[in-house]
Amino acid sequence: MAVVGRAALILALLTTLFGIGASIYGARRGRREWVDAGRRSVYALLAILSVAFAILEVAFINNDFAYNTVANNSSITTPLFYRAAAMWGSQEGSLLLWVWLLSLWSSLAVFLTRNRMREVVPYAVSVLLGFGAFFSSLLVFFVSPFALTSPAPVNGAGLDPLLRNPSMMIHPPMLYSGYTFFTIPFAFAVGALITRRVDAEWIQVTRRFALGSWLFLGLGILLGARWAYYEIGWGGYWGWDAVENAALMPWLISTAFLHSVMIQEKRGMLKIWNASLVLGASTLAIVGTFLVRSGVLNSIHAFGASTLGVPFVILITAMVTGSIYLVVSRREVLRSEHQLDSLFSREAAFMLNNVLLVGLTFVIFWGTFFPLISGALTGTESEVGAPWFDRYTVPLALMLVLLSGIGPVIPWRRATLANARRNFTLPLLAALAMLVASFTLVPISSSPATVALFCCAVFVFAAVGQEFWRGWRVRRATSSDTPPVALLSMVRRNRRRYGGYIVHVGVAVLFIGVAASATFQRSHYVQLKPGQSDVVAGYTMKVVRPTAAIVTDPTSTGALLTLGAIVRVSRSGHYVTTLHPTAEFFPDPSGAEGPVGSLIGGDSVSELSLDSSLRRDISAAIDAPSVQQAIQGEINRANSLVNTDRVGPRKRLTLSYVLLAAIAHGYLTNTPAAQFKLTSSPLVMWLWIGALIVFAGGLTAIWPTGGATARVRARYFARVAQELGRA
Amino acid sequence: MNPGRKRQMRLVVSLTLAVLLAAGLIYTSFSAADEALTPTQLLVRAKPGDDYELTGTVVKGSVRHLANGVLDFRLADRAGGARSVPVSYTGAVPDPFRVGRELIVTVAKRGSGFVAVSGSMVTKCPSKYSPAKSA
Numbered sequence: 001m002a003v004v005g006r007a008a009l010i011l012a013l014l015t016t017l018f019g020i021g022a023s024i025y026g027a028r029r030g031r032r033e034w035v036d037a038g039r040r041s042v043y044a045l046l047a048i049l050s051v052a053f054a055i056l057e058v059a060f061i062n063n064d065f066a067y068n069t070v071a072n073n074s075s076i077t078t079p080l081f082y083r084a085a086a087m088w089g090s091q092e093g094s095l096l097l098w099v100w101l102l103s104l105w106s107s108l109a110v111f112l113t114r115n116r117m118r119e120v121v122p123y124a125v126s127v128l129l130g131f132g133a134f135f136s137s138l139l140v141f142f143v144s145p146f147a148l149t150s151p152a153p154v155n156g157a158g159l160d161p162l163l164r165n166p167s168m169m170i171h172p173p174m175l176y177s178g179y180t181f182f183t184i185p186f187a188f189a190v191g192a193l194i195t196r197r198v199d200a201e202w203i204q205v206t207r208r209f210a211l212g213s214w215l216f217l218g219l220g221i222l223l224g225a226r227w228a229y230y231e232i233g234w235g236g237y238w239g240w241d242a243v244e245n246a247a248l249m250p251w252l253i254s255t256a257f258l259h260s261v262m263i264q265e266k267r268g269m270l271k272i273w274n275a276s277l278v279l280g281a282s283t284l285a286i287v288g289t290f291l292v293r294s295g296v297l298n299s300i301h302a303f304g305a306s307t308l309g310v311p312f313v314i315l316i317t318a319m320v321t322g323s324i325y326l327v328v329s330r331r332e333v334l335r336s337e338h339q340l341d342s343l344f345s346r347e348a349a350f351m352l353n354n355v356l357l358v359g360l361t362f363v364i365f366w367g368t369f370f371p372l373i374s375g376a377l378t379g380t381e382s383e384v385g386a387p388w389f390d391r392y393t394v395p396l397a398l399m400l401v402l403l404s405g406i407g408p409v410i411p412w413r414r415a416t417l418a419n420a421r422r423n424f425t426l427p428l429l430a431a432l433a434m435l436v437a438s439f440t441l442v443p444i445s446s447s448p449a450t451v452a453l454f455c456c457a458v459f460v461f462a463a464v465g466q467e468f469w470r471g472w473r474v475r476r477a478t479s480s481d482t483p484p485v486a487l488l489s490m491v492r493r494n495r496r497r498y499g500g501y502i503v504h505v506g507v508a509v510l511f512i513g514v515a516a517s518a519t520f521q522r523s524h525y526v527q528l529k530p531g532q533s534d535v536v537a538g539y540t541m542k543v544v545r546p547t548a549a550i551v552t553d554p555t556s557t558g559a560l561l562t563l564g565a566i567v568r569v570s571r572s573g574h575y576v577t578t579l580h581p582t583a584e585f586f587p588d589p590s591g592a593e594g595p596v597g598s599l600i601g602g603d604s605v606s607e608l609s610l611d612s613s614l615r616r617d618i619s620a621a622i623d624a625p626s627v628q629q630a631i632q633g634e635i636n637r638a639n640s641l642v643n644t645d646r647v648g649p650r651k652r653l654t655l656s657y658v659l660l661a662a663i664a665h666g667y668l669t670n671t672p673a674a675q676f677k678l679t680s681s682p683l684v685m686w687l688w689i690g691a692l693i694v695f696a697g698g699l700t701a702i703w704p705t706g707g708a709t710a711r712v713r714a715r716y717f718a719r720v721a722q723e724l725g726r727a
Numbered sequence: 728m729n730p731g732r733k734r735q736m737r738l739v740v741s742l743t744l745a746v747l748l749a750a751g752l753i754y755t756s757f758s759a760a761d762e763a764l765t766p767t768q769l770l771v772r773a774k775p776g777d778d779y780e781l782t783g784t785v786v787k788g789s790v791r792h793l794a795n796g797v798l799d800f801r802l803a804d805r806a807g808g809a810r811s812v813p814v815s816y817t818g819a820v821p822d823p824f825r826v827g828r829e830l831i832v833t834v835a836k837r838g839s840g841f842v843a844v845s846g847s848m849v850t851k852c853p854s855k856y857s858p859a860k861s862a
Binding site: 161162231232234241339355359362363366367370371374380381382383384385387388391392523525526527603604605606621623624625626629630673675677 | 734745748749752753755756757759760761762763764780790792794795796798817818819820821822823824825833846849
């Protein structure tokens with residue numbers, strides 16, 4: 001089957017090359033049949049890559065260790081669920097996933113625009129296929145997922161235990177969907193610029209695709225944050241890690257675009273800016289892919305494989321120079337139709353929002369690439385660290401949250417004093433009330449940024465709430481709908497507007513979670529034995545008793561030994577919850593740790609135990625390396641028991657398991673002290689709730705519910721009525 | 728002032744502001760950054776009071792979990808070599824922390840050894856498919 005897979009990849013590369021040629025030829029000569037052939041190449045690419053993807057996935061599921069990538073990233077002891085996800089634990093597998101998702105989303109884009117933008121689409125198709133060609137050739141010439149070893153090893157190395165988390169199934173595909181989706185707005189922008197058709201239809205199409213990529217990438221980032229929150233030593237939900245930053249940058253730029261494109265729609269302004277934002281966001285998405293895959297920067301996601309650096313740098317350079325050339329050479333079609341009327345207008349608010357978002361991106365870009373920059377300038381690489389990021393991102397984020405309350409209520413063109421009073425009185429009063437309330441709740445001097453954020457968030461709630469209330473009142477007055485139906489139909493009639501407002505509320509809620517947990521989180525690292533306890537932020541956490549399990553691990557990740565503790569949490573004498581943190585130990589395939597040690601001498605993983613509520617998260621984790629060190633003496637003794645001449649080779653494995661059980665039993669009866677991480681973190685839940693609100697709002701804005709067809713029908717009826725009236 | 732002139736002024740003022748802000752940002756990034764050093768470089772260059780980003784591999788037999796929650800270990804150059812530096816660390820230890828693994832930690836010189844900033848340890852994903860390692 002590997003031959004078929006490799007043939008499929010070569011065929012995929014040929015298909016992309018054919019499609020590019022056909023599209024461009026068809027567009028230049030005005031030959032529809034060639035343009036159609038180019039479009040069908042996208043669908044063909046999806047079909048061909050699906051075959052390759054399926055072959056590799058089957059190889060992973062069937063433990064076909066003849067495939068190098070399977071042998072390096074999976075094993076017999078890896079559970080089925082993680083074998084299926086192990087494919088994108090590897091360099092070549094994740095590139096295959098990338099290009100497969102690219103063909104999937106490109107096909108969707110080509111399908112949705114099959115009857116639109118006839119001039120632009122052929123060029124967009126050839127750009128999309130160009131990305132396909134790039135990634136296919138990486139798989140054909142640089143890292144082959146179908147490389148074989150003969151004879152096949154009997155077992156593989158196994159999926160890295162750190163990746164054995166249900167998030168592995170969804171976070172990488174979602175993030176890659178975001179990254180690949182970003183090629184679509186890029187392709188359509190390039191197509192529109194080449195054909196000089198940067199018109200209203202282009203905006204309409206690009207806006208939807210930009211919103212789609214924004215949603216996918218946002219969801220991917222969120223899933224990653226959620227995963228990192230559960231993993232000890234990944235810096236919590238956000239750690240300013242290079243790869244996290246890489247995903248955030250295109251997302252921020254596309255956020256800017258989604259706002260400024262409205263100015264172009266309504267006022268015909270900022271065309272150069274918008275085109276640059278689209279092109280920039282997509283280029284940053286490729287930079288993000290590059291950072292994940294190349295390992296040029298220190299990161300927790302350091303999947304080092306430097307072979308891909310050069311091709312990626314070539315691609316990124318081509319994207320940047322091509323974008324600059326197109327924008328500069330097409331500047332006459334990008335001329336602004338209007339000027340800014342006033343600094344107190346929605347346009348100005350949007351522009352400020354854009355400046356802040358681009359500034360924020362610049363800060364993150366500079367900080368992320370600082371090791372390379374300083375290395376080039378001073379000769380020694382230096383890193384700026386989280387405090388440096390916080391110094392700039394906190395004030396910028398505060399201003400952005402505030403703007404997300406101002407934007408929805410400030411009028412277009414020019415705000416007058418009268419409508420300022422009408423729109424801002426209530427939100428300002430609400431923010432002031434919050435300020436007063438926070439004096440009584442927290443010492444303001446300890447966390448001015450947090451208090452300011454709370455006030456800004458309340459400002460947003462009041463401003464958006466006021467908009468909803470006014471729209472609802474009008475809707476109720478003008479229709480006979482019942483109040484809840486009136487609210488729904490109001491949102492449905494202007495999905496983009498109210499979807500956007502919902503996103504703003506979600507962002508404010510999300511930042512409440514971020515600010516509160518960043519300021520008021522308390523963590524203790526303590527060494528505890530059963531019976532001992534520690535107090536974290538008023539919560540008494542007592543280790544009640546140890547737990548141990550061998551072979552059958554509770555979370556079915558494939559660990560052979562799981563040691564843990566039952567931790568009882570109480571607050572001023574009242575029972576709160578029970579936590580069960582564990583340390584999981586995985587086999588060491590090299591066998592270097594002796595017969596017993598190798599059963600558990602591979603990687604170890606701390607499983608966090610978390611109790612979440614709307615008010616606070618309480619969690620406990622056992623430090624796996626400290627547990628391992630504590631039982632190392634027992635393991636050494638067990639190794640020497642098995643390694644005697646009296647034990648035949650057949651009995652060794654059985655005896656090793658028996659001794660492992662004895663070690664587990666010994667842990668229960670004579671538990672050594674282990675290192676615990678105990679954490680209390682208020683309001684983190686609101687981060688996830690806020691993110692869900694953001695996505696609900698995004699979906700509301702993007703949802704295609706015949707809005708377009710209804711409008712076409714309405715226009716048709718209007719014309720018929722006009723004709724009838726004339727008759 | 729005519730509107731064209733006014734716009735030009737506005738543009739100049741905002742661009743100047745942007746350049747000034749960017750200059751400030753760039754200046755602070757150089758002053759706030761910690762040098763990324765290998766253990767050998769650290770032994771030569773470390774001055775008391777400065778923080779450094781130390782990258783190295785954990786030396787076999789050097790790891791000690793002390794009763795007060797402190798983790799002591801030594802880091803050596805990734806490329807190998809006999810020289811290594813002692814590090815005292817407190818805070819969350821990432822799961823991949825093991826003998827022979829590469830990690831990054833922020834340290835400051837204290838006496839003859841180095842004390843790590845609490846919770847600053849970052850371990851690199853043990854990448855099984857990097858060509859350098861399989862060779």
